[in-house]
Structure formats: structure tokens, C-alpha cells
Amino acid sequence: xxxxxxxxxxxxxxxxxxxxxxxxxxxxxxxxxxxxxxxxxxxxxxxxxxxxxxxxxxxxxxxxxxxxxxxxxxxxxxxxxxxxxxxxxxxxxxxxxxxxxxxxxxxxxxxxxxxxxxxxxxxxxxxxxxxxxxxxxxxxxxxxxxxxxxxxxxxxxxxxxxxxxxxxxxxxxxxxxxxxxxxxxxxxxxxxxxxxxxxxxxxxxxxxxxxxxxxxxxxxxxxxxxxxxxxxxxxxxxxxxxxxxxxxxxxxxxxxxxxxxxxxxxx
Numbered sequence: 001x002x003x004x005x006x007x008x009x010x011x012x013x014x015x016x017x018x019x020x021x022x023x024x025x026x027x028x029x030x031x032x033x034x035x036x037x038x039x040x041x042x043x044x045x046x047x048x049x050x051x052x053x054x055x056x057x058x059x060x061x062x063x064x065x066x067x068x069x070x071x072x073x074x075x076x077x078x079x080x081x082x083x084x085x086x087x088x089x090x091x092x093x094x095x096x097x098x099x100x101x102x103x104x105x106x107x108x109x110x111x112x113x114x115x116x117x118x119x120x121x122x123x124x125x126x127x128x129x130x131x132x133x134x135x136x137x138x139x140x141x142x143x144x145x146x147x148x149x150x151x152x153x154x155x156x157x158x159x160x161x162x163x164x165x166x167x168x169x170x171x172x173x174x175x176x177x178x179x180x181x182x183x184x185x186x187x188x189x190x191x192x193x194x195x196x197x198x199x200x201x202x203x204x205x206x207x208x209x210x211x212x213x214x215x216x217x218x219x220x221x222x223x224x225x226x227x228x229x230x231x232x233x234x235x236x237x238x239x240x241x242x243x244x245x246x247x248x249x250x251x252x253x254x255x256x257x258x259x260x261x262x263x264x265x266x267x
Contacts, residue, residue, distance in 0.1 A: 021046060023063035027075065028053075031062070032177070034079055036109035037102075044176035054103045089267040111266045112180065115166035116149040122195075122258060125225050126202040143198065165189060190259035200255035207250065214242045221254070226262050 001009040014022055024046065032038035039059045042050035053059045066075050079085055089108040102109060113121060123129035123146055130146040137153040138145045140160050145152070152160065156171045165185055169175035190196050203221070210220035218238045222230040230238065242249045257263070 017067045020063065023066045024059055026072075027059060027062045027066050030072070030075055031079065034076075034085065035105065036111045042176075108267065113264055113266065114178065115163055115168055116152075118166065118264060119149045119162070119195075121263065122199045125258070125263070126199050127206050128199070128202055143194075162189070162193075162195070190255075196255060196258065197251075199258055200251045203254040203258065204250040207254070214239055217250075218242075221257055225257055225260075 001013075003009055013019060016022070025043070028038040028040050029043050032043060039053040039055050040046065040051050045051075062075065062078070065078060069075070069078075084105050087105070087108045089110050091107060095106045099106060112118075119140070120129060128146045129148065132147065135147075135151065137151055138147060140149065140152040140162060152163075154160070154163070154168075154171050159168065159171065165183075167178050167180055169178060207217045207221055207224075211217045215235065218230055218235055222228060222234070238253065241253055245252055
């Protein structure tokens with residue numbers, strides 16, 4: 001590189017369609033976002049110390065298609081239309097014995113939502129989310145902030161508490177992937193946080209107009225949150241709780257529904 005600092009030439013070399021590494025790295029990261037693991041589990045290391053791809057021919061094929069078809073949108077479409085993208089998360093004993101880590105993608109990986117779509121989901125199902133595009137970043141701690149989390153203010157000096165609680169990367173360093181944790185503090189967030197309590201109140205108010213009986217409102221809640229009807233046992237448990245929990249029954253019941261794994265995990 002000979003022009004000025006060389007940064008522009010470096011960028012052009014990285015983005016050059018003839019550079020085979022760029023497309024492979026991009027495809028591997030997109031695959032990881034869809035399935036939880038990359039074809040290579042070391043997304044920033046394709047060298048001798050990195051892990052070899054589990055499906056090298058597939059990685060080569062997708063990298064070629066990535067360049068030929070115009071980059072990201074076509075790649076997402078091809079992956080989402082594939083058979084592997086339509087697999088269920090259910091386990092098979094024989095397959096699990098052969099490949100317990102699911103490196104051969106014989107089933108779907110259950111994935112917990114990252115903190116950004118998690119927060120957005122809680123605002124969306126309660127009907128509160130502000131979908132306005134663009135504008136100034138705002139602190140997520142502000143109660144009035146109902147905008148998508150991508151517009152949240154990220155401080156390098158002091159990271160927002162909710163973001164750090166749910167494994168948001170350190171903004172002062174580069175991170176090739178998020179380290180996912182499961183801690184008691186995360187569970188306590190769904191029990192004690194003002195954010196969850198406010199969303200529970202909003203969901204309860206939303207469901208108040210969904211029917212004249214508790215049974216009808218429970219049906220509406222399950223359709224709204226989980227896109228299915230409650231089972232007879234779930235309906236029975238819900239009615240029993242609502243009949244015994246007093247004046248705050250619906251906000252408490254809404255909080256339990258908002259804290260369920262079915263809402264927070266992708267199957």
C-alpha cells in the first residue's frame with residue numbers, strides 16, 4: 001500500500017470480491033447469527049490455530065454465492081429457505097449420541113434472545129414500542145424511552161446495567177462473539193426490575209379489552225405472546241391463579257408470561 005496512510009487501499013483489498021477470505025468470514029458470521037454456531041466456531045480466526053469448518057464445501061459454496069448474488073440479502077434468503085433452517089429443536093437419542101454438540105446441524109439450536117431483541121420483544125408484545133427510525137441515541141434507563149434498543153446510548157465509561165447483565169460486549173474492545181451466561185441476577189431482573197413491572201402493567205391493560213372473561217383474556221395473551229392457544233392445563237392454571245391472587249392478579253400473571261422461556265428463547 002503506497003497511497004497516503006494506506007487505509008483506503010486496505011479497505012479496498014478487504015472488500016475486493018477476489019479476496020476469498022472476506023466472503024468466508026462474512027458468511028460464517030451470518031450463519032452463526034442464524035444457528036448459534038458458525039461453520040467454524042472461531043469467527044475471527046481462520047488460520048492454523050482456528051477451528052476448521054465443519055462443512056468446508058458448504059462454506060465455499062455460500063461464499064461464492066455471497067459474491068455472485070449481491071451480498072447480504074440474498075445470503076439470508078438462501079439460508080432461510082434451506083432445509084437446515086426449518087429443522088425443529090427436538091432431540092433424537094441416536095443423533096445426540098453421535099454428535100452431542102450438533103456440529104452437523106441435525107437439529108435446530110435453542111437460542112436465548114440477545115439483550116437488544118429481548119428488550120424490543122418485551123416492548124413489542126405490550127404494544128409500547130416506538131418504531132421511529134433514526135435520531136439521537138437515548139439512555140435505556142429513561143422510563144419514557146420506548147424506542148428500539150439499537151438506538152440506545154452506549155457509554156464506554158459506564159455500560160448500561162441491563163446491557164451488561166445480559167452479556168452485551170465491552171464497548172472498549174473488539175469482540176468476535178458474545179459470551180452467553182445464565183446467572184441468578186438475570187432471573188431476578190424478571191422478578192424485581194421496574195422495567196418488567198412496567199411492561200407487566202402495560203400488558204395487563206392491553207388484555208383488559210381482549211374479552212369479558214379471564215378465560216378469553218388468557219387465550220388472547222397466549223396468542224399475543226406465543227402465537228398459539230394455551231393448553232387445557234395452562235388455561236386451568238391461569239384461571240386458578242387469577243382467582244386467588246387478589247387485585248394485582250393480572251399484572252402478576254402478565255409478568256409470569258413475559259418471563260417464560262417460550263418468549264425469551266428461539267426454538
